[in-house]
Amino acid sequence: MKKINDINITVDERVSRIYTDLRLGIPVVIQSDETYLIAPVETLNQKRFDFIRSWLEELTLVISSQRASTLKMSYYDKSLARIKVPADRNLDWLKAVADPSKDLTFGIKGPFVQMRGGDTIVEKLGLLLSKSVELLPTILSANLKTSKMKIDNLNFIEAEDLISFFKKEPITREVIAATLPTETATSGKLHVFRPDLAGPEHYVMEYGEIDRNNPVLVRIHSACFTGDVLGSLKCDCGAQLGEAMNQINQNGSGILLYLNQEGRGIGLANKMRAYALQDEGFDTVEANHRLGFEDDERNFQIGASIIKELKITSIRLMTNNPRKIQLLEENGVKVMERLALKVDENEFNAHYLGIKATKSGHLL
Numbered sequence: 001m002k003k004i005n006d007i008n009i010t011v012d013e014r015v016s017r018i019y020t021d022l023r024l025g026i027p028v029v030i031q032s033d034e035t036y037l038i039a040p041v042e043t044l045n046q047k048r049f050d051f052i053r054s055w056l057e058e059l060t061l062v063i064s065s066q067r068a069s070t071l072k073m074s075y076y077d078k079s080l081a082r083i084k085v086p087a088d089r090n091l092d093w094l095k096a097v098a099d100p101s102k103d104l105t106f107g108i109k110g111p112f113v114q115m116r117g118g119d120t121i122v123e124k125l126g127l128l129l130s131k132s133v134e135l136l137p138t139i140l141s142a143n144l145k146t147s148k149m150k151i152d153n154l155n156f157i158e159a160e161d162l163i164s165f166f167k168k169e170p171i172t173r174e175v176i177a178a179t180l181p182t183e184t185a186t187s188g189k190l191h192v193f194r195p196d197l198a199g200p201e202h203y204v205m206e207y208g209e210i211d212r213n214n215p216v217l218v219r220i221h222s223a224c225f226t227g228d229v230l231g232s233l234k235c236d237c238g239a240q241l242g243e244a245m246n247q248i249n250q251n252g253s254g255i256l257l258y259l260n261q262e263g264r265g266i267g268l269a270n271k272m273r274a275y276a277l278q279d280e281g282f283d284t285v286e287a288n289h290r291l292g293f294e295d296d297e298r299n300f301q302i303g304a305s306i307i308k309e310l311k312i313t314s315i316r317l318m319t320n321n322p323r324k325i326q327l328l329e330e331n332g333v334k335v336m337e338r339l340a341l342k343v344d345e346n347e348f349n350a351h352y353l354g355i356k357a358t359k360s361g362h363l364l
Helices: 011-023 046-055 065-070 091-098 121-132 159-167 225-229 237-251 268-279 284-291 301-309 322-330 350-358
Strands: 028-031 035-040 060-064 080-084 138-143 156-158 172-179 188-195 202-207 216-222 254-259 314-318 334-339
Touching (some): 011 028, 011 121, 011 156, 011 159, 028 121, 028 159, 035 046, 035 121, 046 091, 060 091, 060 121, 080 121, 091 138, 121 159, 156 159, 172 301, 202 237, 202 301, 225 237, 225 268, 237 254, 254 301, 268 284, 284 350, 322 334
Parallel strands (some): 028 156, 216 254, 314 334
Antiparallel strands (some): 028 035, 035 138, 060 080, 060 138, 172 188, 188 202, 202 254
């Protein structure tokens, strides 16, 4: 009689399970030359932290180099810093180091005793996993070589499998499409795309009859709940979305790609953390760095994948972002023309737009 264990679980599916565990604060095990326990600090609860501490004496807190810089720390491993967790430090201390929104309420966190040297591939993968599930890029790491902790019920993965997973080109496939008349276009059709790898679904609104023999008018828009839905005045996203739909409608045909990459790919919760930091005087880029993220964590390979799935080879792209053009062309989509997408600024987003131009290279 066959058991449920006979069902083969692929690496992609295993990573999807790991994503779910990390969101729930459940540690995972990564095998490299040695075996490591990796736990996400943001979602780790007190009971699990106490359990880990009772079994493991040497714990390492891993933060990104960007977060290390804001804490006035040197970092010796290029993309990250490793801090020895003192025996007298509790979970609140870990979370305060991870979350810059606590910097004003949780005072001095140091002095820090840092680790240097040796292989950091597991720590790098742990931070990348945290970013992938839109958690703060801070993890608790422990080497299990001398521990007798039972880990049979934890998800386990080889470091090499994770490396291969993150190197894969994202492929998305259409799930369903149906007509959807809207206020800007009565002849619209909505397509839902689902990635082969772990991640959210993305959407395409198709307007009119698309002529694939000529460059197609396209807008690639990253989700912005605050701007697109709530009408936030802190950004230009909602206004750009409306203007893009109007221009596509006036053109008679075109494509709107709506990618679920909120907050430049860091997620809504972290975006709100960035807003809180902006209230303290930091600009958009500075706030992202204080959180431990890059300026922009979005993956435009996904947009290229969807465009190619739609059998479109060349486009006229509505964008102010030259980097978007570069990344699309690097991934096999010919951008024949750039069309500026400018909207009026207001007293709330004027500084934000200035930072997009000076620090992110947008053509405004």
